[in-house]
Amino acid sequence: MDRIRIRGGRRLEGRIAIGGAKNAALPLMATGLLTEQAVVLTNAPALADVATMGHLIAQHGLTVEHDTEGRRILLDGAASQFEAPYDLVRKMRASILVLGPLLARYGQARVSLPGGCAIGTRPVDLHLKGLEQMGARIDLAAGYIDAKVEGRLKGARILFPQVSVGATENLLMAAALAEGTTQLVNAAREPEITDLANCLISMGARIEGVGSDRLTIEGVDSLHGTTHAILPDRIEAGTFACAGAITGGELLLEGMTLELFGACTRSLREAGVEMEQEAEGVRARRLNGLHGVDVMTEPFPGFATDMQAQFMALMAVAEGASMITETIFENRFMHVPELTRMGARINAHGSSAIVRGVPRLSGAPVMATDLRASVSLIIAGLAAEGETVVNRVYHLDRGYERVERKLAAVGADIERIPG
Numbered sequence: 084m085d086r087i088r089i090r091g092g093r094r095l096e097g098r099i100a101i102g103g104a105k106n107a108a109l110p111l112m113a114t115g116l117l118t119e120q121a122v123v124l125t126n127a128p129a130l131a132d133v134a135t136m137g138h139l140i141a142q143h144g145l146t147v148e149h150d151t152e153g154r155r156i157l158l159d160g161a162a163s164q165f166e167a168p169y170d171l172v173r174k175m176r177a178s179i180l181v182l183g184p185l186l187a188r189y190g191q192a193r194v195s196l197p198g199g200c201a202i203g204t205r206p207v208d209l210h211l212k213g214l215e216q217m218g219a220r221i222d223l224a225a226g227y228i229d230a231k232v233e234g235r236l237k238g239a240r241i242l243f244p245q246v247s248v249g250a251t252e253n254l255l256m257a258a259a260l261a262e263g264t265t266q267l268v269n270a271a272r273e274p275e276i277t278d279l280a281n282c283l284i285s286m287g288a289r290i291e292g293v294g295s296d297r298l299t300i301e302g303v304d305s306l307h308g309t310t311h312a313i314l315p316d317r318i319e320a321g322t323f324a325c326a327g328a329i330t331g332g333e334l335l336l337e338g339m340t341l342e343l344f345g346a347c348t349r350s351l352r353e354a355g356v357e358m359e360q361e362a363e364g365v366r367a368r369r370l371n372g373l374h375g376v377d378v379m380t381e382p383f384p385g386f387a388t389d390m391q392a393q394f395m396a397l398m399a400v401a402e403g404a405s406m407i408t409e410t411i412f413e414n415r416f417m418h419v420p421e422l423t424r425m426g427a428r429i430n431a432h433g434s435s436a437i438v439r440g441v442p443r444l445s446g447a448p449v450m451a452t453d454l455r456a457s458v459s460l461i462i463a464g465l466a467a468e469g470e471t472v473v474n475r476v477y478h479l480d481r482g483y484e485r486v487e488r489k490l491a492a493v494g495a496d497i498e499r500i501p502g
């Protein structure tokens with residue numbers, strides 16, 4: 084398995100092109116199942132998760148072409164097979180996003196239950212309850228969700244007891260083709276959901292309340308093809324903002340807009356990172372020293388859980404203390420022991436961690452069991468004295484396109500060691 088080697092201490096400066104968002108690309112690819120006409124996605128990132136979603140949609144019977152150079156994905160044709168097997172779902176939990184579209188368009192779906200993962204148990208009960216409210220019959224057996232509906236799904240008023248990005252997306256797609264009106268109340272408001280809603284609207288869906296926590300969907304009989312540009316990846320951009328800041332550097336995050344960061348902008352500014360919108364993107368520049376800042380992860384527009392590990396790496400070398408509270412996933416501190424091995428002073432207890440900044444981290448061999456934890460170790464390695472080797476980088480490749488090349492191009496001493 085590949086590893087990433089970093090020799091710390093180089094200041095980062097320059098421009099980084101931000102790719103299309105992984106978390107928008109995955110639900111957008113599932114929209115291909117809602118129509119037999121061609122759905123074309125531009126600004127598509129070349130990520131392992133996008134490839135996995137492509138395999139899954141192709142396995143359902145659609146033609147899927149991913150032109151990685153041209154950053155374009157074509158999804159075309161009708162589904163002829165309705166099972167999402169364990170082998171693909173276990174690789175990527177977002178596979179569950181085919182459930183709503185298959186059920187709405189074909190009246191049936193059999194999708195492996197995703198099961199837990201490194202960051203938490205991550206149940207899918209809200210997806211299933213919502214579909215049941217829309218008239219689906221759901222049976223769980225042998226590790227699979229068996230879903231069927233007689234005729235079409237029916238519009239319903241669905242009140243989420245907890246904000247869920249995936250459940251909002253699944254039910255939004257299902258509601259687009261349901262009979263009658265669906266209301267999604269306490270819906271997630273992540274920019275990727277707005278992107279999905281806009282794509283669905285361009286396919287003929289009737290959706291109101293886009294960008295709010297209350298979506299009203301008037302179901303239509305059929306949807307047509309479209310061409311849609313995937314929005315920029317705010318998590319990739321935020322990751323590079325932290326990477327630049329920890330080295331005292333300055334980066335232009337090309338294509339990025341400040342609003343997409345939500346509360347992350349304020350937290351980075353409070354920590355001492357200037358964040359300015361420019362015509363070509365967001366400029367992130369460390370002014371002087373870094374300061375400890377408290378953050379709590381929350382649904383958008385709150386501080387993103389997918390930025391928590393990277394921000395913690397930054398706080399590890401800030402002046403003063405920082406309290407980091409994770410409210411979305413129950414086990415998202417796996418980077419703590421590894422950062423500690425690099426000299427960070429972090430005390431994690433339950434859902435909170437106190438980080439006491441140290442003047443310097445030291446390089447070490449490290450390993451992470453999830454995507455953002457892995458990249459937080461790269462960020463720490465950029466500032467550490469000596470060499471850091473991040474093992475098991477397949478997690479990284481799920482969500483970052485050629486991260487080592489992008490960082491090397493702005494001055495990092497970083498390389499991939501093929502395994």
Ligand SMILES: CC(=O)N[C@H]1[C@@H](OP(=O)(O)OP(=O)(O)OC[C@H]2O[C@@H](n3ccc(=O)[nH]c3=O)[C@H](O)[C@@H]2O)O[C@H](CO)[C@@H](O)[C@@H]1O
Nearest residue numbers: 106177205206207208209210246247248249250389411412
């Ligand atoms: C592909 C994708 O877009 N992934 C993102 C998505 O994941 P994902 O859509 O899986 O995350 P959710 O927003 O659904 O999860 C939020 C919380 O709700 C809980 N929950 C969720 C569904 C459910 O049926 N029951 C339930 O209890 C989860 O366990 C978690 O504690 O949003 C997360 C929260 O911003 C991000 O970290 C992930 O990067």
Ligand SMILES: C=C(OP(=O)(O)O)C(=O)O
Nearest residue numbers: 106176177389454455482
């Ligand atoms: C948790 C993440 O992704 P997923 O929901 O695909 O596991 C992530 O992108 O940080």
